[in-house]
Amino acid sequence: xxxxxxxxxxxxxxxxxxxxxxxxxxxxxxxxxxxxxxxxxxxxxxxxxxxxxxxxxxxxxxxxxxxxxxxxxxxxxxxxxxxxxxxxxxxxxxxxxxxxxxxxxxxxxxxxxxxxxxxxxxxxxxxxxxxxxxxxxxxxxxxxxxxxxxxxxxxxxxxxxxxxxxxxxxxxxxxxxxxxxxxxxxxxxxxxxxxxxxxxxxxxxxxxxxxxxxxxxxxxxxxxxxxxxxxxxxxxxxxxxxxxxxxxxxxxxxxxxxxxxxxxxxxxxxxxxxxxxxxxxxxxxxxxxxxxxxxxxxxxxxxxxxxxxxxxxxxxxxxxxxxxxxxxxxxxxxxxxxxxxxxxxxxxxxxxxxxxxxxxxxxxxxxxxxxxxxxxxxxxxxxxxxxxxxxxxxxxxxxxxxxxxxxxxxxxxxxxxxxxxxxxxxxxxxxxxxxxxxxxxxxxxxxxxxxxxxxxxxxxxxxxxxxxxxxxxxxxxxxxxxxxxxxxxxxxxxxxxxxxxxxxxxxxxxxxxxxxxxxxxxxxxxxxxxxxxxxxxxxxxxxxxxxxxxxxxxxxxxxxxxxxxxxxxxxxxxxxxxxxxxxxxxxxxxxxxxxxxxxxxxxxxxxxxxxxxxxxxxxxxxxxxxxxxxxxxxxxxxxxxxxxxxxxxxxxxxxxxxxxxxxxxxxxxxxxxxxxxxxxxxxxxxxxxxxxxxxxxxxxxxxxxxxxxxxxxxxxxxxxxxxxxxxxxxxxxxxxxxxxxxxxxxxxxxxx
Numbered sequence: 001x002x003x004x005x006x007x008x009x010x011x012x013x014x015x016x017x018x019x020x021x022x023x024x025x026x027x028x029x030x031x032x033x034x035x036x037x038x039x040x041x042x043x044x045x046x047x048x049x050x051x052x053x054x055x056x057x058x059x060x061x062x063x064x065x066x067x068x069x070x071x072x073x074x075x076x077x078x079x080x081x082x083x084x085x086x087x088x089x090x091x092x093x094x095x096x097x098x099x100x101x102x103x104x105x106x107x108x109x110x111x112x113x114x115x116x117x118x119x120x121x122x123x124x125x126x127x128x129x130x131x132x133x134x135x136x137x138x139x140x141x142x143x144x145x146x147x148x149x150x151x152x153x154x155x156x157x158x159x160x161x162x163x164x165x166x167x168x169x170x171x172x173x174x175x176x177x178x179x180x181x182x183x184x185x186x187x188x189x190x191x192x193x194x195x196x197x198x199x200x201x202x203x204x205x206x207x208x209x210x211x212x213x214x215x216x217x218x219x220x221x222x223x224x225x226x227x228x229x230x231x232x233x234x235x236x237x238x239x240x241x242x243x244x245x246x247x248x249x250x251x252x253x254x255x256x257x258x259x260x261x262x263x264x265x266x267x268x269x270x271x272x273x274x275x276x277x278x279x280x281x282x283x284x285x286x287x288x289x290x291x292x293x294x295x296x297x298x299x300x301x302x303x304x305x306x307x308x309x310x311x312x313x314x315x316x317x318x319x320x321x322x323x324x325x326x327x328x329x330x331x332x333x334x335x336x337x338x339x340x341x342x343x344x345x346x347x348x349x350x351x352x353x354x355x356x357x358x359x360x361x362x363x364x365x366x367x368x369x370x371x372x373x374x375x376x377x378x379x380x381x382x383x384x385x386x387x388x389x390x391x392x393x394x395x396x397x398x399x400x401x402x403x404x405x406x407x408x409x410x411x412x413x414x415x416x417x418x419x420x421x422x423x424x425x426x427x428x429x430x431x432x433x434x435x436x437x438x439x440x441x442x443x444x445x446x447x448x449x450x451x452x453x454x455x456x457x458x459x460x461x462x463x464x465x466x467x468x469x470x471x472x473x474x475x476x477x478x479x480x481x482x483x484x485x486x487x488x489x490x491x492x493x494x495x496x497x498x499x500x501x502x503x504x505x506x507x508x509x510x511x512x513x514x515x516x517x518x519x520x521x522x523x524x525x526x527x528x529x530x531x532x533x534x535x536x537x538x539x540x541x542x543x544x545x546x547x548x549x550x551x552x553x554x555x556x557x558x559x560x561x562x563x564x565x566x567x568x569x570x571x572x573x574x575x576x577x578x579x580x581x582x583x584x585x586x587x588x589x590x591x592x593x594x595x596x597x598x599x600x601x602x603x604x605x606x607x608x609x610x611x612x613x614x615x616x617x618x619x620x621x622x623x624x625x626x627x628x629x630x631x632x633x634x635x636x637x638x639x640x641x642x643x644x645x646x647x648x649x650x651x652x653x654x655x656x657x658x659x660x661x662x663x664x665x666x667x668x669x670x671x672x673x674x675x676x677x678x679x680x681x682x683x684x685x686x687x688x689x690x691x692x693x694x695x696x697x698x699x700x701x702x703x704x705x706x707x708x709x710x711x712x713x714x715x716x717x718x719x720x721x722x723x724x725x726x727x728x729x730x731x732x733x734x735x736x737x738x739x740x741x742x743x744x745x746x747x748x749x750x751x752x
Contacts, residue, residue, distance in 0.1 A: 030139040036154045049121045057116025060167035067123045070157040071131045072097035083138045089130045139300045148368045151215040158410045165408040170428045173291040178678040180295030188300040189353035197235045203228035208331045210417040220390040220417040222380045227330040230439030236302035236354040238433040245563045249538050257318045262311025275307035275427035293349040302353035303431045310400045310424035313433045321567040321582040325436035327373035327401045329712045334363045334416045341365025343411040367432030368402035369553040375399040375421040406430035420696045440618045468599045474548035479649040488637040490743040498740040503533035511587035515539040518591045519573040539565040541583040543573040566740040588620040595627040598716035609730035620752045628744035629717040630677045639674035647672035663697040685713040
């Protein structure tokens with residue numbers, strides 16, 4: 001390599017900085033410049049010259065090339081045009097270290113950067129010192145009119161600091177020695193993360209994009225308005241433990257979860273786990289380790305899953321019954337958060353388990369987060385003139401946006417409007433997954449509207465009535481669980497004993513990987529008997545009309561069955577028409593315990609069984625609990641217990657109407673009644689008015705005469721033969737049945 005006769009060219013940058021500082025105070029711009037340059041060099045402290053030469057793949061670059069390229073940027077865009085008398089270190093570097101600036105001429109092909117054994121690493125270090133000395137002269141009195149270019153150059157070099165670490169990890173992962181870039185400074189948390197929660201946002205007309213204050217890349221603007229429907233984003237990133245459950249459920253073998261191009265890529269490249277994961281030998285328990293900047297390390301279950309492609313992120317989201325956020329949703333959610341997190345300055349160099357806190361966590365740092373948004377220009381975007389205009393705009397095709405920053409990103413580099421971008425198949429960057437979904441509050445609002453309509457219609461009838469499905473808010477579910485413990489209430493006790501006895505037989509007829517769909521799940525207590533007996537169940541999909549009850553039950557099942565996919569559906573189970581995404585395209589077993597089928601009239605039962613067959617699909621199986629006809633006194637006592645728990649359960653319906661519909665029911669003015677209707681073979685529950693009175697509900701007035709009742713529930717009692725006939729009319733065939741000892745209860749298995 002030809003050397004210059006300029007003595008400053010061979011001086012280390014740090015030595016030059018000390019000499020300058022001894023004579024004159026540094027301008028703030030020069031101080032910023034030197035801090036970034038020194039941070040780049042600090043990344044090489046653990047690297048050998050050989051480490052800095054190699055190129056592991058076409059997408060990566062040697063560390064030596066990064067060191068020279070960022071220096072070329074300063075020389076090309078600031079020094080040559082603006083510093084009088086500046087002499088380039090070596091004109092040939094203009095070809096060697098140009099990255100992609102077509103306006104500046106030809107360059108070394110990117111896949112062949114690893115062939116540049118010359119210049120040597122010492123030459124590159126001398127090049128950096130030469131440029132640093134010249135930049136010290138240029139910035140001695142501040143950047144002045146060059147401030148925008150200085151800001152761009154500093155941000156550009158910080159991007160390459162992250163690329164150095166990304167590329168070194170990929171390089172070291174190819175080595176059979178599995179070397180560590182740096183020793184670990186933090187131990188795994190050792191604690192499982194809290195259950196995943198979703199944070200809701202109203203949406204509406206919002207603004208995104210950089211507001212023009214301070215530095216931003218050109219692709220972050222112009223600021224503009226975007227319409228967002230109500231949405232929710234997960235409060236943390238997806239963890240390794242959750243990803244392992246996805247893998248265990250065949251996530252990499254199920255084409256229905258994948259985009260077509262993603263599936264083709266996964267098959268062609270043999271993806272069966274995130275990049276850098278290695279399955280340990282059987283004698284080590286078949287667990288997984290991952291190549292990290294600290295060498296090969298055991299997977300930390302609580303840490304976020306890293307190094308996954310957009311295609312993998314999309315497949316996981318589909319499997320989890322969710323989706324990826326759009327970049328507008330992500331930015332709107334993050335706009336008021338502090339830009340603080342696990343960045344490179346923390347020294348961890350790997351994503352960490354989420355901190356215990358409420359609200360959104362890990363939005364900044366840890367991992368760049370895939371969004372569902374294609375990388376495209378914002379409305380009104382115009383690239384800058386000249387070669388600098390090639391910085392971002394020319395890449396706005398075929399890539400997807402990531403947000404937030406990573407554990408290898410310099411602190412202060414990113415912000416809420418920052419748009420990172422990669423191709424959907426790429427995996428070597430520090431990328432992770434945050435889930436999003438359409439707001440369930442829309443579904444809850446629909447439930448409230450239906451509740452209001454049903455109550456107003458029911459109270460307008462000559463025989464006032466309210467559908468029993470509205471018993472089960474959180475308090476109603478709690479009271480019902482208390483009812484099941486009562487001495488008089490035999491159905492649950494008898495059914496649980498029967499299920500416990502027959503669960504192994506039921507497990508034999510449930511297909512591997514099946515989805516268990518429970519109608520009106522409540523607290524999901526009976527479900528556990530099936531989950532324990534049939535570990536082959538892949539997905540549990542509870543359907544319930546109460547958001548509170550659904551959330552509580554789903555969280556408990558997720559906690560106790562961490563490998564099971566839980567995909568709740570907020571819906572009136574009599575009207576559900578589509579299973580959650582995670583439950584689709586797999587064998588399905590429906591579960592409807594508790595003799596809830598007895599709450600329907602014969603016509604309603606027929607309609608429900610027909611709709612359930614449509615929801616579960618042809619070839620599905622449906623397990624239904626039915627109470628069997630027995631002595632009147634046993635039946636009445638079961639629905640009118642001595643402790644008054646059933647009465648409280650019945651009256652809680654009035655509490656819910658008061659709370660959610662603005663009613664003014666006086667609970668002391670109504671009493672609970674249970675009646676055996678032998679002609680209809682059913683127990684009826686009523687709330688009887690104890691006086692003449694008027695009640696207002698949702699702004700309407702309803703008169704009650706003394707003794708008048710609100711009919712709240714029927715509980716029909718069957719024989720197995722009679723129920724089989726009812727089911728057959730709805731398209732089901734009785735497969736088998738199980739009957740308990742007295743007081744008799746039955747579970748039947750129907751086939752579609």
